[in-house]
Amino acid sequence: MSVKTFSGSFTQQEPIPEAAIEAAVAVLRSGRLHRYNTDPNETSQTALLEREYADWQGAPYCLAVTSGGQAMQIAMRASGVKAGDLVLTNAFTLAPVPGAIEAVGARSVLVEVDENLRIDIDDLAAKIETSGARFLLLSHMRGHLCDMDRLMAVTDAAGVKVIEDCAHTMGAKWGTTRSGNFGVTGCFSAQTYKHINSGEGGFLTTRDPDVMARAVILSGSYMLYERHGAAPEAEAFAQIRLETPNLSARMDNLRAAILRPQLKLIDQNAERWNARYRAVENALAAEPALQTPRRPQAEYMVASSIQFRIPGFGEAECVDFVARAAARGVELKWFGSDDPKGFTSNHTSWRYGPPQSLPRSDEILSTLFDMRLPLTFSTEDCTLIGEILCEVYSAT
Numbered sequence: 001m002s003v004k005t006f007s008g009s010f011t012q013q014e015p016i017p018e019a020a021i022e023a024a025v026a027v028l029r030s031g032r033l034h035r036y037n038t039d040p041n042e043t044s045q046t047a048l049l050e051r052e053y054a055d056w057q058g059a060p061y062c063l064a065v066t067s068g069g070q071a072m073q074i075a076m077r078a079s080g081v082k083a084g085d086l087v088l089t090n091a092f093t094l095a096p097v098p099g100a101i102e103a104v105g106a107r108s109v110l111v112e113v114d115e116n117l118r119i120d121i122d123d124l125a126a127k128i129e130t131s132g133a134r135f136l137l138l139s140h141m142r143g144h145l146c147d148m149d150r151l152m153a154v155t156d157a158a159g160v161k162v163i164e165d166c167a168h169t170m171g172a173k174w175g176t177t178r179s180g181n182f183g184v185t186g187c188f189s190a191q192t193y194k195h196i197n198s199g200e201g202g203f204l205t206t207r208d209p210d211v212m213a214r215a216v217i218l219s220g221s222y223m224l225y226e227r228h229g230a231a232p233e234a235e236a237f238a239q240i241r242l243e244t245p246n247l248s249a250r251m252d253n254l255r256a257a258i259l260r261p262q263l264k265l266i267d268q269n270a271e272r273w274n275a276r277y278r279a280v281e282n283a284l285a286a287e288p289a290l291q292t293p294r295r296p297q298a299e300y301m302v303a304s305s306i307q308f309r310i311p312g313f314g315e316a317e318c319v320d321f322v323a324r325a326a327a328r329g330v331e332l333k334w335f336g337s338d339d340p341k342g343f344t345s346n347h348t349s350w351r352y353g354p355p356q357s358l359p360r361s362d363e364i365l366s367t368l369f370d371m372r373l374p375l376t377f378s379t380e381d382c383t384l385i386g387e388i389l390c391e392v393y394s395a396t
């Protein structure tokens, strides 16, 4: 029997669309890269992008910023998080999330996740009680949305403000509502490995004019807030304009020009990602030991990555599985490692925050594997990847 192997790159994104390249060149030719550098009567690329993103997201207000991490920091500050406050967040997420909490001087309270990689709402309710925290930075990590109706009922009843980390759920929905529209703010990333690509970039959306006014000033608006594409009227700034510091985290016109044509493609790309996810998931179903998360009926996913667990595997078996998959060209990340490796880490390596006991999450993460599904893969590639993983497992 010939051994199946795969030769694609797990980090190769699609090229930037030609329309975006042309728009970027036009901005370069103009020399007007800063978002507030406009001709009379010109609306900047950044302001246009904010308007288009707000309309697509279905939120009245949108601010474009330099990264998803900055969007979260600004969202927390604009929502009232102060130094020393406690902020709840998922134990299963990536370093920019606890990093954002740390950067605003707050302290993280980590909440357990369940075997489907969603926040454990019972543990959340218990930790709201015991910690007294009044904020939740909810990370929809790897695109897994929890029961948002139940989560919002729990947080609303307790007066906990929710800030959504939608770095992996741009375009995803719970029921008919887009992720990001449940909490006070939604935070998004346009970094290369997310759902739209400007290298670096981010957005913050909200329905709350006061939160958006503070966010605009925090982003570094030099009092030019009237040149924004989806910000509240000038009155909303009257009170806070001199009381809010400038963190300088503005998006520039070059990146905005690159993103505007991509926004038009995101809904169709979501379907393309989901077809790739289903191809891997179907192939993995041949080996019941490889357990993929159950995707709830109410979730509309944008599955730009896939996760599976092999419960019962020990540490050495996990390390060996990753190595043997790699030898066949399949690049897996493993969340059980004590040592953080390229984009993957677990809470024990976030030493800037207080150490916390999360036995259930530790158990789940100890056998959790993760794979990117770039759109440069075909669905046939994805089937092959799933078949290889089944073979690697059965050769164990």
Ligand SMILES: *Cc1c(COP(=O)(O)O)cnc(C)c1O
Binding pocket: 067, 068, 069, 070, 093, 094, 096, 097, 139, 141, 142, 165, 167, 168, 189, 190, 191, 200, 201, 202
């Ligand atoms: C990438 C990412 C972010 C932040 O995005 P950047 O734009 O890289 O700052 C936030 N949360 C999660 C879960 C991420 O993977």
